[in-house]
Amino acid sequence: xxxxxxxxxxxxxxxxxxxxxxxxxxxxxxxxxxxxxxxxxxxxxxxxxxxxxxxxxxxxxxxxxxxxxxxxxxxxxxxxxxxxxxxxxxxxxxxxxxxxxxxxxxxxxxxxxxxxxxxxxxxxxxxxxxxxxxxxxxxxxxxxxxxxxxxxxxxxxxxxxxxxxxxxxxxxxxxxxxxxxxxxxxxxxxxxxxxxxxxxxxxxxxxxxxxxxxxxxxxxxxxxxxxxxxxxxxxxxxxxxxxxxxxxxxxxxxxxxxxxxxxxxxxxxxxxxxxxxxxxxxxxxxxxxxxxxxxxxxxxxxxxxxxxxxxxxxxxxxxxxxxxxxxxxxxxxxxxxxxxxxxxxxxxxxxxxxxxxxxxxxxxxxxxxxxxxxxxxxxxxxxxxxxxxxxxxxxxxxxxxxxxxxxxxx
Amino acid sequence: xxxxxxxxxxxxxxxxxxxxxxxxxxxxxxxxxxxxxxxxxxxxxxxxxxxxxxxxxxxxxxxxxxxxxxxxxxxxxxxxxxxxxxxxxxxxxxxxxxxxxxxxxxxxxxxxxxxxxxxxxxxxxxxxxxxxxxxxxxxxxxxxxxxxxxxxxxxxxxxxxxxxxxxxxxxxxxxxxxxxxxxxxxxxxxxxxxxxxxxxxxxxxxxxxxxxxxxxxxxxxxxxxxxxxxxxxxxxxxxxxxxxxxxxxxxxxxxxxxxxxxxxxxxxxxxxxxxxxxxxxxxxxxxxxxxxxxxxxxxxxxxxxxxxxxxxxxxxxxxxxxxxxxxxxxxxxxxxxxxxxxxxxxxxxxxxxxxxxxxxxxxxxxxxxxxxxxxxxxxxxxxxxxxxxxxxxxxxxxxxxxxxxxxxxx
Numbered sequence: 001x002x003x004x005x006x007x008x009x010x011x012x013x014x015x016x017x018x019x020x021x022x023x024x025x026x027x028x029x030x031x032x033x034x035x036x037x038x039x040x041x042x043x044x045x046x047x048x049x050x051x052x053x054x055x056x057x058x059x060x061x062x063x064x065x066x067x068x069x070x071x072x073x074x075x076x077x078x079x080x081x082x083x084x085x086x087x088x089x090x091x092x093x094x095x096x097x098x099x100x101x102x103x104x105x106x107x108x109x110x111x112x113x114x115x116x117x118x119x120x121x122x123x124x125x126x127x128x129x130x131x132x133x134x135x136x137x138x139x140x141x142x143x144x145x146x147x148x149x150x151x152x153x154x155x156x157x158x159x160x161x162x163x164x165x166x167x168x169x170x171x172x173x174x175x176x177x178x179x180x181x182x183x184x185x186x187x188x189x190x191x192x193x194x195x196x197x198x199x200x201x202x203x204x205x206x207x208x209x210x211x212x213x214x215x216x217x218x219x220x221x222x223x224x225x226x227x228x229x230x231x232x233x234x235x236x237x238x239x240x241x242x243x244x245x246x247x248x249x250x251x252x253x254x255x256x257x258x259x260x261x262x263x264x265x266x267x268x269x270x271x272x273x274x275x276x277x278x279x280x281x282x283x284x285x286x287x288x289x290x291x292x293x294x295x296x297x298x299x300x301x302x303x304x305x306x307x308x309x310x311x312x313x314x315x316x317x318x319x320x321x322x323x324x325x326x327x328x329x330x331x332x333x334x335x336x337x338x339x340x341x342x343x344x345x346x347x348x349x350x351x352x353x354x355x356x357x358x359x360x361x362x363x364x365x366x367x368x369x370x371x372x373x374x375x376x377x378x379x380x381x382x383x384x385x386x387x388x389x390x391x392x393x394x395x396x397x398x399x400x401x402x403x404x405x406x407x408x409x410x
Numbered sequence: 411x412x413x414x415x416x417x418x419x420x421x422x423x424x425x426x427x428x429x430x431x432x433x434x435x436x437x438x439x440x441x442x443x444x445x446x447x448x449x450x451x452x453x454x455x456x457x458x459x460x461x462x463x464x465x466x467x468x469x470x471x472x473x474x475x476x477x478x479x480x481x482x483x484x485x486x487x488x489x490x491x492x493x494x495x496x497x498x499x500x501x502x503x504x505x506x507x508x509x510x511x512x513x514x515x516x517x518x519x520x521x522x523x524x525x526x527x528x529x530x531x532x533x534x535x536x537x538x539x540x541x542x543x544x545x546x547x548x549x550x551x552x553x554x555x556x557x558x559x560x561x562x563x564x565x566x567x568x569x570x571x572x573x574x575x576x577x578x579x580x581x582x583x584x585x586x587x588x589x590x591x592x593x594x595x596x597x598x599x600x601x602x603x604x605x606x607x608x609x610x611x612x613x614x615x616x617x618x619x620x621x622x623x624x625x626x627x628x629x630x631x632x633x634x635x636x637x638x639x640x641x642x643x644x645x646x647x648x649x650x651x652x653x654x655x656x657x658x659x660x661x662x663x664x665x666x667x668x669x670x671x672x673x674x675x676x677x678x679x680x681x682x683x684x685x686x687x688x689x690x691x692x693x694x695x696x697x698x699x700x701x702x703x704x705x706x707x708x709x710x711x712x713x714x715x716x717x718x719x720x721x722x723x724x725x726x727x728x729x730x731x732x733x734x735x736x737x738x739x740x741x742x743x744x745x746x747x748x749x750x751x752x753x754x755x756x757x758x759x760x761x762x763x764x765x766x767x768x769x770x771x772x773x774x775x776x777x778x779x780x781x782x783x784x785x786x787x788x789x790x791x792x793x794x795x796x797x798x799x800x801x802x803x804x805x806x807x808x809x810x811x812x813x814x815x816x817x818x819x820x
Contacts, residue, residue, distance in 0.1 A: 049750075049772070052778075054560075084593055087628075090592045092678075093590045096679050097590065097655065098678055098747070100680075101685065110682075153455055154469075179508065180500060180504040218500060221632075247656055247660055250663075252631070266503075271508075275510060279682070279686055307511040337508070337511070365461050368462075373462075
């Protein structure tokens with residue numbers, strides 16, 4: 001039988017290899033070397049015992065190499081041939097599959113993936129990206145302002161469209177459905193899309209600005225694609241999808257359908273994988289995969305909002321979805337979750353202007369209602385762009401003044 | 411604005427409500443009551459602030475009720491109307507979505523879901539189930555014996571088919587691809603299926619037993635469906651899918667394609683969600699969802715093998731996928747991961763005979779090769795069924811004797 005060793009600190013990653021970084025806490029009595037060996041084995045060609053069916057040429061061609069072990073961080077270089085071109089599910093079944101369950105380990109986190117150009121080239125990536133989105137909306141430099149229709153669920157189709165209309169009228173560029181609103185008894189997908197797009201057209205005429213509606217198409221794959229095609233037929237420019245609860249295979253199907261619609265990616269459920277610092281899969285890795293799959297916009301965290309996510313982490317994610325990587329376009333980072341006008345200044349200071357600022361409660365919770373809430377948000381953005389403190393800008397802008405009084409200036 | 415309270419300990423769950431049990435560890439300074447309130451809110455109709463757009467009729471109709479808080483466990487009853495009929499992604503975007511990221515919480519685990527009959531009835535569930543699988547294979551009472559072709563990846567199509575042939579010849583009923591083998595440069599899906607099904611036919615003729623091949627169709631949804639149809643055309647009876655890395659929308663698409671193929675579900679990656687006892691999503695919940703979606707066979711853990719998973723947990727999962735639930739058929743539990751003939755007796759003692767015993771290394775690692783390995787496994791099953799200790803049975807069965815010597819009798 002062929003004995004194979006996977007730890008090779010002299011190995012330097014080759015051009016075509018994928019480099020994966022894991023954080024590892026071995027089980028009691030297991031060394032880091034041994035744990036690294038078992039991870040490399042189970043995520044590629046090996047199993048718990050030597051095999052009569054193993055062949056030397058397989059080990060030679062497909063064996064990954066653990067080339068770095070530093071503290072609790074290991075790096076493994078995987079030969080490209082271990083992965084099916086253009087398949088995210090197969091990649092994850094390898095490098096984020098069985099290994100989490102191994103008794104050799106107490107904790108494991110997939111921290112980062114560096115794809116080789118050959119692997120990246122087997123994916124489409126975003127069809128629009130930041131530039132394409134900006135062009136579609138005719139907005140050159142400023143951050144986009146978006147909202148989620150609230151309450152999350154419960155409004156009927158006409159009420160939903162009305163809330164969207166008010167948001168656009170007040171100054172929102174984008175209006176999206178919430179992650180748990182798909183096609184419900186009290187609000188059916190088709191009627192909602194028709195009604196809301198009507199209001200989009202009306203608000204475009206009345207404001208002279210381009211407006212977009214991002215209907216949530218999350219469903220079983222074929223139903224999802226039917227819904228996306230319906231959006232296209234009705235003159236929509238966008239769809240949104242809950243990428244993790246729908247799953248990678250469906251996300252890839254949506255991109256490959258190539259309907260000419262901008263794809264907005266909600267990450268509902270990500271924190272079940274990403275939040276424990278030494279377990280699961282980092283949001284950075286998920287974000288890079290979403291970029292490969294071809295989303296145009298992705299929720300990355302709001303830092304200053306209601307959800308967990310540090311400045312360092314969110315900056316890292318933004319870098320991961322916008323930095324140069326082969327032919328891939330940049331993904332538009334979406335900041336969402338507990339934002340309101342008082343937080344805009346701080347957010348822009350940290351992340352700059354190439355972001356989408358999305359607020360639900362922070363707009364529809366405004367004491368004077370949705371229109372005033374959207375106005376306050378646009379005013380907060382104007383203030384930040386002009387370098388004027390929100391409090392000062394509020395002296396001449398009453399909606400902003402009310403918002404700051406209601407929720408605070410930070 | 412409408413103020414809504416979600417904690418209602420006097421509420422008793424109604425017939426149509428879904429009851430979800432969470433384990434909760436609030437953030438510092440947050441009470442369990444407050445944490446429960448925020449979870450119920452964010453997973454249904456609310457957000458972090460009161461809304462101008464909220465309407466009393468929405469709260470009345472759609473508000474969930476936290477009806478139990480005991481220690482760190484809470485139970486919430488959700489009105490049926492919050493969920494789209496027949497959609498697992500939408501359900502998870504609600505009850506396993508944003509809530510994991512909330513700053514109010516330090517830890518959160520979705521522990522269990524009790525579906526109402528009305529919700530269950532919106533899903534097909536398994537097409538075959540345990541009875542249908544047994545009928546297809548002509549095996550009445552005994553546990554099925556399965557193997558995974560090993561090494562996981564690296565064999566070409568003919569080598570793969572040959573290993574499968576040897577496994578069937580030695581006594582395996584089922585042969586499956588590994589979770590990371592899909593369509594590779596060195597082993598293409600179509601050629602592998604054709605070659606391996608040829609060997610299946612040959613082994614059926616030679617052994618007089620029914621044999622099945624479970625090719626891994628995991629891919630982008632449309633490609634996955636094309637692969638499944640190809641399997642059907644070629645006379646296959648089964649497909650396997652990595653349900654978590656492909657995702658729920660694709661899994662539902664596979665079942666809804668209704669190709670007359672038994673669906674074998676691999677759970678690669680589950681432990682990233684399931685393993686931390688107070689975080690993520692329990693395997694029990696995932697298993698129940700997989701049953702709704704319609705898998706016929708599901709990996710549940712091996713207890714005595716190489717992977718994490720206690721006896722109590724695995725028994726709970728088996729119960730969850732086989733107990734009476736509306737029209738749903740029972741899912742065949744698959745025990746896999748580090749099994750070998752020496753472990754069969756202990757496994758059957760714990761789980762009984764309505765299981766599939768799957769061994770990869772424990773068959774292809776046998777000193778005398780795959781045929782002998784499969785023989786040893788069947789012998790171990792015979793011994794256990796006859797109530798004869800494996801060691802005694804080994805006196806008259808040399809393949810078993812070698813396996814026990816090689817890996818131990820326990």
